[in-house]
Amino acid sequence: MIEVKVLGPGCKNCQTTHKLIENVTSENGISITLEKVEDMAEIMSYGIMSTPGVIVDGKIAHAGGIPDKKTILSWFKSSCCPADDNCC
DSSP states (O other), rough: EEEEESSSSOOOOHHHHHHHHHHHHHHHTTOEEOOOOOOEHHHTTOOOOOSSEEEEEEEEEEEESSSHHHHHHHHHHHHOOOTTTTTT
C-alpha cells in the first residue's frame, strides 16, 4: 500500500490537493493510505517550506501550489506498475 501525506495548515490549496489525490487514485484504481498533516513541527521536519506539500512513501513528491491530475498520477506510476507504464 502506498503511503501519502498532504502537509499543510488546512488551507484551501491543501484541501484541494487532498481531494485531487483522492479522486485521481480512485479513478485509476490505485490503493493508498492518505493522511492530512497539519502539525507545523511535523511539516517542518520534512523540510517543506511551501505548502501544500505531498509526501509519497516517505519522499517529497511536491511542495507549493496545487498539482495537476497528470502530475499526481505520475507519483504513482512506478509504485503501482513498475514493469508496465500503461497499467495505471
